[in-house]
Amino acid sequence: MTNPSPAILIPQLINAYKRGDYSYVVSTLENSPALVNADGVVPQLLGTSLRRIGQDEKALKVFERGIKKFPIHPDLCNSFGNFLLEKAQPEKAILLYRRSLKVKPKHLDYEYNLARALAAAHKYKEAEILFNDLIVKRPENINVQLAYATLLDEQEDVVGAEKALKKILATNPQHPSALNNLGNIQRKNGNFDKAAKSYRAALNSGITNATLYRNLASCLILQKEYESGMSIFEKGATEFPLDVQLQKEFAHFLWTQNHSSPFLFIENSMTLNTPALVLLFCELNLQVERFEVARHWLEKLLFNNSNTSSRKDIHLAAVPLYSQVLRASNEFQAAIEICNKYHKLYKRTPLPFLVEKGYSYLGLRDGRNAEDIFAQCCKIAPENQGFWTMLSTAQRLNGNQKAYTDLCNYETMVSATVLFENDESGIDSANLIAHLQPYLQDLHKSKQHPIGQSLRNGSQTFEDLFSDPNEFVQLLREQILARVSAFISSRSPSNKHPFLSRLSNEFEFKGSWSVRLVSTGFHKSHYHSDGWLSGVFYVDVPKEVEQGGNGWLLFGKPDIQGLSMIEDYAIKPEPGLLALFPSYMWHGTNPITSNQQRLTVAFDIIPVK
Template sequence: MQLQPHIIIPNLINAFNKGDFLLVINTVKQNAAIARADAVVPQLYGSAMRKIGRLDDAAKIFEKGLKLFPQSSDLMNSYGNLLLDKGQTHKAILWFTKALKVKPGAFDYKYNLARAFLVSKRYKDAEMQCHDLLKREPIKSTVLLLIASILIENKRDAEAERYLKKLLETEPKNVKALNNLGNIKRRNNQFNEAILLYKKALSTGQSTAELFQNLAAAFALNGLLDEAFATYKEGLTTFPDSVGLHKEYAHLAWVQNVEAPFALLEKNLSLDKPDLILAYTELMIRVEEFDKAKVWLEKLVEAKLPSYQIAAAASLSNTLRELGDFDRALATVSVNASKPTVETLPLLIEKSYALLSLKRYKEAVKALELVCRIAPFNQGYWTLLSTAYKACGNEQKYSELCNYQKFVEVTPLFESEGSNLSFIEALEAHLNTLHNNERHPIGQSLRNGSQTFENLLEAEHDLIKALKIAIEDRATSFLSALLSQKKHPFLSRLHPDVNFIGSWSVRLRKKGFHKSHYHSEGWLSGVLYVDVPSEVEQNGNGWLVFGRPDITGVTMVEDFAIKPKKGNLVLFPSYMWHGTNPILTDEQRLTVAFDIVPANESQG
């Protein structure tokens, strides 16, 4: 039967616009030759695959289409959007740029290029694209939202606020603008203003799971816990499949010691909702309820859902390892970890853990060296590699990564002892007002203590501002004395300026301690001692210890330890195993901790 592109193509466009993506896919499959008739066909076909989550299939369709229609700028643009979804930002930028060369005035291409620049943290480039777009359409809502997001990421909140208010002047019920403005207020501890903005957004009748999530968080941060719990529950009634709402509710219920904190999530579990299963099992692993995680992960692996196989297998391997079934943990991931890619990296990591637990250290070294080549910026992988080197007795390699004498810095926060202690006393009084939780957060190293929410060093409080400046001064001074070294995970990234990517305060109570851990997203980590119990003078109680891994089946003693002293700051590479010995008395141990990255990496 002869193809009739003039009939089929309009039908494809109509089906796609209505959201009937399967009709688009099936029609093209049944009329394969139509893909060669016009560039719009592979564009629609690939975009439909993208919409149903079959990203790899979509990529193949776009690539084939671009061979047939190498000058189709719309096809280039659609392929760029897919690459953004796949996390291949640099390739996305390349294709958006190619599309703009073919059609320089295309508004959507330039907008998507700005989005890609934002994702890759090239903030100046992203902002420049937005300014070009705003010259053409000064009140275009999508562009105003985008430039505000760029400025927020770049910590230029006041400028972002002006763009959002400009948008709200013409669209007072724009939910995204109200939400994002609320996020700015929340980040700056203006919780009442944030709450009003989130409520206004919800009152438009265009509620989203994110809005309920943000409103509940603002209530919790403002100490209004009853309102927070009520908001989470209302949100979950409206959006029962929201992973974010379920996880945040469970975290708050846990730290507030609510009975059955995971009950709402457990009621919604089914194989029809694999995202909820992964969220639930992640929580169970983190609260060490491994048997509960194992039941659902085995079901998910058996279901063989293509988009979830890697995550499910990696988590099941983790669970089995924690239960002491090392051989089965290894078998669960070994086959699919044999030819690793970025996508299958979680399987290779779990394989490496299992090899360490089985004491097959040489194989672990080989696997982890490959992991570190694939993802060199993840500090946790270097942690595991250092453990494998240590286990193999390779002291040279271990020392290159974990030279404690060279890479661990202990210094007073301020040089003047009097100024240091007076500042620390004031800081202690302030921090004690922030610790209101009943127990430690889920998934953190902390046991028997509390941890503050949000990013502590972003607060507008005068003491916190001064603290941030002082820590930054000490960090840059320490880093300036080090020499750059290629291929070293710490020394290869030296930069004169730094940025904080996370900061928090921890208060340990009786029998409180930190399990050994590392900070995979950081580069330089640190801790400031604000209040120290007198028992640190005895038996190493409360001391900070390095080099003692927390891997089931692996037992190693620490290599280095530091006695806490009030007012002292300790700096060290984020990949070093570190934890604390328990404190045994009723005195508290109060600290501020943080992660830092080089400014050139976090600013783009």
């Protein structure tokens, strides 16, 4: 029996795709591979169907082959562009959307996607022009208006974004996305009551999703309504038990509240057929040093489960976690062997396996191999600060003192000075601290340190601290920005240096938070992968900093299983002191022993490209 002709089969596949029967599309085309060359719509259908069932690697290959065969097929270019945009590759997506528009000028969907990609690539002016044009052409299209409001918000035009969202709500008062996004803006501005009302209205619209539960719960927690926040989290986890981000945030909250079983909701929802939840469960257990629990599930996932034994996405996530388990037991050679095995299988995505091998070589005190591996990692992802941290550690271990000093010259690259003595307003450090200290203390309501952070025996604030409208928080923010500007302008650029090669007069906060340490509290030695310049401002310090180095900030002491090195540099804290340093430098603290607190504000800065 001969296969149906493309003229018959392609319409059937289109109908199946429209019904959401993506598995049928995939299986049919896998059994008729020659059909992919018949028309550009076929690789479009196959690639998009593979995306829908979570097979992104296969989808990428289908799109790449399809675009070579049909380079100007507009719908194929558009679908491939959507895939790349979802994978945070907006520049490539822009090129594909422009191809589509050359074939079909003024096509509204292509223009909408191009506008989204331009916004994602931070080409805001072009995006805004296109969005405004689309709003005129399609005033009824809510997706266009929502995307435009998001663009305005990203440019910090909060007034414009809020106005755009309220325009949607004027004609669609129960639109859940508009309500959610309005809530996000209100929350960012510190209007938690209004934000909670917006989130509740969205949940009452009849179209719920996990994001709404997450946002409302977090907003209630920020209002210190912990029981209500927990209740909303629990409702969300019950309605959307497989949503990884909701389960993660709920588990983190339960942990900070010292709940007896913070990961119970994940454990009750997960099976080997829900690998994303299993991986989350393992990751959380690793972060709280429950290594045997993580090992049990990782071995089941990797070695005893036929459903995941050949899935690349599982391997890329699970193998590095399993390597961490092995390293925690000093099984460094076994960790290297399993990473080598999967590195050979996935040569196009080497980083997860290279990084873990590098850690194992450091644990074995093999500085030569570790330096070689982390040099490769720095070439692949030069803006990941953690790779430079590990490279500097390997250089020090390997006796490569010049290279180590080039990266970690603490005398010239660390600044520690009193933030300001006096200014025209009459505010000085003591005055600022007098107002700031009680306000920050009131924000510290967690009963336990957060998961996955360096902090031990203390608490950390939620959200981005410098988004808080409190006048003294904002005064501190402005003073820090001025000091950071002076710090950067006093440095000379150097092309191959991870910090000095990115010097810029334009920069922004990547994150900001407050930390409160209490008796036996300390920071494990760590670095900030997503930062560039990090800093800490001391609001309150215990008297014991005057003796024995208690509570001091230490630099250069790695926290790596199997490797012990002493610190290279230390800073004695004092109220009003601001310390600045490149984010890749190892830093931690000595514990404090008294009942007096150590209260700080910390932050990361990144240059604006």
